Amino acid sequence: MAAEGLMISRVALLRLAIIASTLLFWEALAESGLLFRDVVPSLFKIAHALGHLGANADFYANLSATAVEVGVSLAIGGSVGVAVGLLLGGSRLMGRAFEPYIHYLGPTPKIIFFPVMIMWFGIGPGSKIAMGAISCFFPVALITAAGMRQIDQVLIRVGRSFRASTWQMVTKIYFPALRHPLLNGLRLGFGVSVIGVLLAETKLSNRGLGFMVMQSYSQFDMPGMYALLLVVFSLAIMVNSLVSQLGGLEVPNH
Amino acid sequence: MSGRPLAEAKWLPATLGLGGLASALALAELLIRLDWVSRFIVPLPSEVLVSFxxxxxxxxxxxxxxxxxxxxxxxxxxxxxxxxxxxxxxxxxxxxxxxxxxxxxxxxxxxxxxxxxxxxxxxxxxxxxxxxxxxxxxxxxxxxxxxxxxxxxxxxxxxxxxxxxxxxxxxxxxxxxxxxxxxxxxxxxxxxxxxxxxxxxxxxxxxxxxxxxxxxxxxxxxxxxxxxxxxxxxxxxxxxxxxxxxxxxxxxxxxx
CATH class of the missing domain: 1.10.3720.10 (MetI-like)
Incomplete structure (x- = not known):
């Protein structure tokens, strides 16, 4: 116990040392002028930009626009993904017929579908939601299908022997048994839908965090861009670890 | 007859998959030709094929x-x-x-x-x-x-x-x-x-x-x-x- 406690405190100390030395190195680099000063701004400027961001009503409006787009895309892409995953995982024939397409389409760069989504859903939030939903669909469908195949067959036979209806099978047997895969799918789906929505916002949008990042870029407001990226990364990592903890999953590891 | 169930046949899933894809493309072609879907939004699959x-x-x-x-x-x-x-x-x-x-x-x-x-x-x-x-x-x-x-x-x-x-x-x-x-x-x-x-x-x-x-x-x-x-x-x-x-x-x- 004592050795473990010592190890934990040494790890904490090392983490603090790494953070402190990184910040010091950054500040020294910013002050040295070795790189363009605007590209590596002082930490004080970034902290000031963070404070400014926190007090900026526009930031919250854009944050909520992105949050709504991600939430709706997760709901649409996630629910379609779960339905397709249940279908493919529940039927061997359907799984073998259509799962390879989803498996190989899954890792393709979804952002190239953005022009198509603009044609279909316009330049407003619809096309961003569609991008997030497409991104989210693939991991959720694949993980649900794989999870379905791993359900203990005894549970399914018990459900059938009680003559459970399809709805009862889904709600009483499949969903409880699929808790871990579903949460894992949700975690991965969330990550990729955030990327889909934010990238779409950087390409063509007039609101959202992606739009704000591009605004900082076009105005060459580097501290503002660093502050925004810090906020976006922190939020994405926080939600990810929250979903992982909810499902008792391991820390994200692809 | 081998007695093997149809779902076990090796050719069936691949045929079903390809058939499903071909049917979806044929349906899209039909809907666009019938003007139920605007060809200014979705091009004809046959046109896409030619564009390759x-x-x-x-x-x-x-x-x-x-x-x-x-x-x-x-x-x-x-x-x-x-x-x-x-x-x-x-x-x-x-x-x-x-x-x-x-x-x-x-x-x-x-x-x-x-x-x-x-x-x-x-x-x-x-x-x-x-x-x-x-x-x-x-x-x-x-x-x-x-x-x-x-x-x-x-x-x-x-x-x-x-x-x-x-x-x-x-x-x-x-x-x-x-x-x-x-x-x-x-x-x-x-x-x-x-x-x-x-x-x-x-x-x-x-x-x-x-x-x-x-x-x-x-x-x-x-x-x-x-x-x-x-x-x-x-x-x-x-x-x-x-x-x-x-x-x-x-x-x-x-x-x-």
């Missing part, structure tokens, strides 16, 4: 493919070299690993591709930005899987090495590294997948480079059939890459 030849000849797809492949190759080289080296370094220093591994895992979950405006400022609107985005996004899985692979070396193998009085360097190169290689390859493959996705994505977003740019250009010209054909081409290239790398990974895992 046009984009290959007129848009110089081969050189664009080579540009993307070159960027992917450069990012792959960096991911493999630096990712594996960092993984080995973290594995060797237990305290550092305990401190940093969860950070690397956190980075793997972060939308790293969103750094592209920052990289545009640092490196400019050129291939280096695209390669660096590919490199950064592919790095976390390569590091994590290298650490995992090296940590998973069976103790009995290490004991055998020690019983032969191998030096630490020999122990690493003769036992640990070869036994971890399949898992390291999984990490490198995942890294390459993320790299390729982000490379094509950033090419599209900044309208520079290879395959991603062609989609953007055709969309800006409102060449719908050409744009759909280019998207199909990008998908085809990605699928071929993932299929080949997956086969290689399976072969490596079997060989180990």
């Amino acid at each position: 030849e046009r984009i290959i000849v007129e848009e110089d797809v081969l050189s664009r493919f080579l540009a993307t492949a070159g960027e992917a190759l450069a990012a792959a080289f960096l991911v493999t070299l630096i990712g594996v080296a960092l993984g080995v370094f973290l594995h060797r220093h237990r305290l550092l690993r305990s401190a940093c591994e969860s950070w690397v895992a956190g980075l793997a979950a972060a939308p790293l591709v969103l750094l592209y405006p920052l990289f545009l400022v640092i490196f400019g609107r050129n291939a280096l930005t695209i390669v660096m985005i590919g490199f950064v996004s592919g790095l976390p899985p390569a590091i994590l899987k290298t650490v995992e692979g090296l940590s998973g070396t069976r103790k009995v193998l290490l004991d055998v090495g020690r019983s032969f009085s191998l030096s630490p360097a020999q122990l690493f190169w003769k036992i640990q590294f070869p036994s971890a290689l399949p898992v390291i390859f999984v990490g490198v493959r995942l890294g390459l997948m993320f790299s390729l996705i982000n490379i094509v994505g950033v090419e599209f977003l900044i309208n520079f480079g290879g395959l991603g740019q062609i989609v953007n250009e055709l969309a800006e010209r409102y060449d719908l059939a050409g744009m759909y054909a280019a998207i199909c081409f990008v998908i085809l290239v990605s699928v071929c890459f993932f299929f080949a790398s997956e086969r290689l990974e399976r072969w490596l895992l079997r060989a180990s």
Whole structure:
């Protein structure tokens, strides 16, 4: 116990040392002028930009626009993904017929579908939601299908022997048994839908965090861009670890 | 009659899959020809098919493919070299690993591709930005899987090495590294997948480079059939890459 406690405190100390030395190195680099000063701004400027961001009503409006787009895309892409995953995982024939397409389409760069989504859903939030939903669909469908195949067959036979209806099978047997895969799918789906929505916002949008990042870029407001990226990364990592903890999953590891 | 159930027949799933795809395309063709779906939004699948030849000849797809492949190759080289080296370094220093591994895992979950405006400022609107985005996004899985692979070396193998009085360097190169290689390859493959996705994505977003740019250009010209054909081409290239790398990974895992 004592050795473990010592190890934990040494790890904490090392983490603090790494953070402190990184910040010091950054500040020294910013002050040295070795790189363009605007590209590596002082930490004080970034902290000031963070404070400014926190007090900026526009930031919250854009944050909520992105949050709504991600939430709706997760709901649409996630629910379609779960339905397709249940279908493919529940039927061997359907799984073998259509799962390879989803498996190989899954890792393709979804952002190239953005022009198509603009044609279909316009330049407003619809096309961003569609991008997030497409991104989210693939991991959720694949993980649900794989999870379905791993359900203990005894549970399914018990459900059938009680003559459970399809709805009862889904709600009483499949969903409880699929808790871990579903949460894992949700975690991965969330990550990729955030990327889909934010990238779409950087390409063509007039609101959202992606739009704000591009605004900082076009105005060459580097501290503002660093502050925004810090906020976006922190939020994405926080939600990810929250979903992982909810499902008792391991820390994200692809 | 073999008596085997229909669902077990090997040809049936492939036929059903291809049949489903062909039926969906035929339905789309019909709906567009009946003007139930506007052809100004969705082009006829037959037009898209014809456009393949046009984009290959007129848009110089081969050189664009080579540009993307070159960027992917450069990012792959960096991911493999630096990712594996960092993984080995973290594995060797237990305290550092305990401190940093969860950070690397956190980075793997972060939308790293969103750094592209920052990289545009640092490196400019050129291939280096695209390669660096590919490199950064592919790095976390390569590091994590290298650490995992090296940590998973069976103790009995290490004991055998020690019983032969191998030096630490020999122990690493003769036992640990070869036994971890399949898992390291999984990490490198995942890294390459993320790299390729982000490379094509950033090419599209900044309208520079290879395959991603062609989609953007055709969309800006409102060449719908050409744009759909280019998207199909990008998908085809990605699928071929993932299929080949997956086969290689399976072969490596079997060989180990």
